[in-house]
Amino acid sequence: MRNIFVIARWEYITRIRSKWFIISTLIIPIVLAGFMFLPALLMESPGAEMKLIALIDGTHELSDRFEQIIYDRYQLKDGQPKYQVIVLRNHTVEKSIETASDLLDSMIIDAYVHIPADIMKENNVKYYSRYLGNYRDQDEVRSVINSILLERRVEDAGLDTQLVKQLTRRVNFEMIEIGRTGEKKQKSEIISYIIPIIFVLMLYFAIVMSSQVLLRSVLEERTNRLVEILLSSVSSTELMSGKILGLGFLGLTQLLFYMICGSLISAYKGLDILTSYHILYFLMYFVLGYMFFSGIFSAFGAIFTSEQDAQQAVSIISIISVLPLLMSSYVIVNPTATVTIILSHIPFITPFFMILLIGMDIPPTWHVISSSLVLIVSAVLSMFAAGKIFRTAILMYGKRPTLPEIIQWVKSS
Amino acid sequence: MITLQNVSKVFNKTAAVDELSFDVPEGSVFGLLGPNGAGKTTTIRMIMNIIQPDNGAILIGGKPITADLYRNIGYLPEERGLYQKMKLKETIIYFGTLKGLSKRESAKQADRYLEQFDLKSYADRKIEELSKGNQQKVQFVIAIIHQPDLIILDEPFAGLDPVNQLVLKDMISEFQSAGKTIIFSTHQMEQIEKLCSTICMINNGKRVLYGKLKDIKQHYSNRKFQIRFDGNKEQIADIIENGWELYDTQLSGAIDRNTNINDILKKVMSKVAISHVDIIEPSLEQIFIDQVQGGIKR
Numbered sequence: 282m283r284n285i286f287v288i289a290r291w292e293y294i295t296r297i298r299s300k301w302f303i304i305s306t307l308i309i310p311i312v313l314a315g316f317m318f319l320p321a322l323l324m325e326s327p328g329a330e331m332k333l334i335a336l337i338d339g340t341h342e343l344s345d346r347f348e349q350i351i352y353d354r355y356q357l358k359d360g361q362p363k364y365q366v367i368v369l370r371n372h373t374v375e376k377s378i379e380t381a382s383d384l385l386d387s388m389i390i391d392a393y394v395h396i397p398a399d400i401m402k403e404n405n406v407k408y409y410s411r412y413l414g415n416y417r418d419q420d421e422v423r424s425v426i427n428s429i430l431l432e433r434r435v436e437d438a439g440l441d442t443q444l445v446k447q448l449t450r451r452v453n454f455e456m457i458e459i460g461r462t463g464e465k466k467q468k469s470e471i472i473s474y475i476i477p478i479i480f481v482l483m484l485y486f487a488i489v490m491s492s493q494v495l496l497r498s499v500l501e502e503r504t505n506r507l508v509e510i511l512l513s514s515v516s517s518t519e520l521m522s523g524k525i526l527g528l529g530f531l532g533l534t535q536l537l538f539y540m541i542c543g544s545l546i547s548a549y550k551g552l553d554i555l556t557s558y559h560i561l562y563f564l565m566y567f568v569l570g571y572m573f574f575s576g577i578f579s580a581f582g583a584i585f586t587s588e589q590d591a592q593q594a595v596s597i598i599s600i601i602s603v604l605p606l607l608m609s610s611y612v613i614v615n616p617t618a619t620v621t622i623i624l625s626h627i628p629f630i631t632p633f634f635m636i637l638l639i640g641m642d643i644p645p646t647w648h649v650i651s652s653s654l655v656l657i658v659s660a661v662l663s664m665f666a667a668g669k670i671f672r673t674a675i676l677m678y679g680k681r682p683t684l685p686e687i688i689q690w691v692k693s694s
Numbered sequence: 695m696i697t698l699q700n701v702s703k704v705f706n707k708t709a710a711v712d713e714l715s716f717d718v719p720e721g722s723v724f725g726l727l728g729p730n731g732a733g734k735t736t737t738i739r740m741i742m743n744i745i746q747p748d749n750g751a752i753l754i755g756g757k758p759i760t761a762d763l764y765r766n767i768g769y770l771p772e773e774r775g776l777y778q779k780m781k782l783k784e785t786i787i788y789f790g791t792l793k794g795l796s797k798r799e800s801a802k803q804a805d806r807y808l809e810q811f812d813l814k815s816y817a818d819r820k821i822e823e824l825s826k827g828n829q830q831k832v833q834f835v836i837a838i839i840h841q842p843d844l845i846i847l848d849e850p851f852a853g854l855d856p857v858n859q860l861v862l863k864d865m866i867s868e869f870q871s872a873g874k875t876i877i878f879s880t881h882q883m884e885q886i887e888k889l890c891s892t893i894c895m896i897n898n899g900k901r902v903l904y905g906k907l908k909d910i911k912q913h914y915s916n917r918k919f920q921i922r923f924d925g926n927k928e929q930i931a932d933i934i935e936n937g938w939e940l941y942d943t944q945l946s947g948a949i950d951r952n953t954n955i956n957d958i959l960k961k962v963m964s965k966v967a968i969s970h971v972d973i974i975e976p977s978l979e980q981i982f983i984d985q986v987q988g989g990i991k992r
Contacts (some may be wrong), residue, residue, distance in 0.1 A: 284792060286790055287788075288792070291788050295777075295780060325804070501777070504775070505775020505777075505778075506771060506773040507775050507776065507777065508770040508773060509739070509742075509744060509769075509773070510789065510836065510837075511792070512742075512744045512768065512770060513742040513743070513744060513764060513769045513771075513793040514764065514789070514793050515768070515792060516761065587915045599981050653702075665839065676739075676744060676745060
């Protein structure tokens, strides 16, 4: 027992103060935050540059109003209008379109809009741009044209413009999600989508990264042959247990750090992002998931002789276990689908899928229990097999054992 | 101290160690020698309980080995490495605590040996900053930090420069005078001749020579003598035995172990005046080569 503790402490202390660990722990929340908020920030913030738009008005009546509304409605941060409109008034509409496309080709204007003469009847407008990805610009131009046409139609029908504006005003759409306990939680759609994914990432990094550190640690002692000195002092079981324990605490430290970050953000935003109920499940799935993965990774460390060899095998497992991330949008939309439930019983995936569902408040108790049972059994089997493989393989050099040999070791006592 | 009884180990159907028996007397410096691949490292790994023998018994102090006996053994493996990224002193302390020392005791011993091996200024440096020779010293410190009574050194001189070989040799002599038992394996005969009292030579996993170094040398001695004399060589022509060579002022030849050099000298002395006598002992290296090549021939 003492030896296990000595090894666990050494593994924990030497890793936790390594630059690599500190950087990788810190970088994930930063990168995540970047991924989550940067695109939103970019889209939310008014464009920094003024856009030049050409307008070809087939009706010859709407251009003034178009300019008026678009200047009023959309401004840059510094208060300048966001759009500068050039109204093209050539002899014919065709000539105007020609001019406009020349201007567009030579990158003088960003887009041009053609309002045909029969707009009131046909209800068709064409918007030309080199790049249609910026849907914000298109939306704004469309909305301006809609407003003009609505005004015009209301006037033509002899109705009171102000009254109609009053009557057709848009509803304020506030989104509220009802939690498991029935309390109402006010969340924006984006947050209820992102939180479960962040949950998966937190657990994924804590489990997979500490398992990878474990693999590297076993491999290192094998390649520098320190394992001989170690095994002349402690038994292979003590060595493996000490490493798994020490690096498990390393992963737990990382997870706790993420949870503290999460709680701070929850408190700051005034949202119930991370509750004590979540924390409990995080701890449970971390312990079980880590047991399962660390068994596999420590066996890999003992079997393979070089990091490259082992890394290939590990990347396959990592890809399988990152499946929940890739599939998270499916699960979020279909949390109770049969596919979701079946996949959540595959031990490689269970911890991540379950924490994803728990992040959404979805899984019924039976689902939690049945998937956890599968995971517990797999974790125990993984530890057991890893112990046997580790003991046999740790001192074998030169030849990589074949799969039948490995199976033989596991079977033999 | 340590007894091996008919110990065998088979790897992939070839016997790495074959029915090996020897006894390491307490307080002796025991040399385990043999060419590369003879089974030295496998034997040591079995003594260290890193691998289990397929057959035979290994006894320490007459008892089968148990985990707590290892607290009393220091081991320097042949293939050596260290945690390159870790600091020197804390690594030594770690291995000390694994051997059962308290952290404080381990630190105390670490300081002592760092001083002795002239490594004090590196105590808080990363191991990768040390030269190879210095890293080897660190490995030696790790092997002995817990003051074991039995020290097993697998090829300890390999890769050390002459100065550090001398430091290590002094250490071994110091341990010997402190009554500790030392086993070391090497193929450097010169070191064995200077340090060991008892040797076991193995080849292809089998024991080919075993016993006190002195006895072995005598037993295998094709000792040679060389006598220079003043006088007429004809005067001693009648005492010449088969294989001896007689020159104008010199007589030389081989003596087997049944012959006493004094008898030869007496005969020569009675006829001529002896000016110089040389008795040339065979080197262990020669015995080693003879044995190994003999083994191949067989």
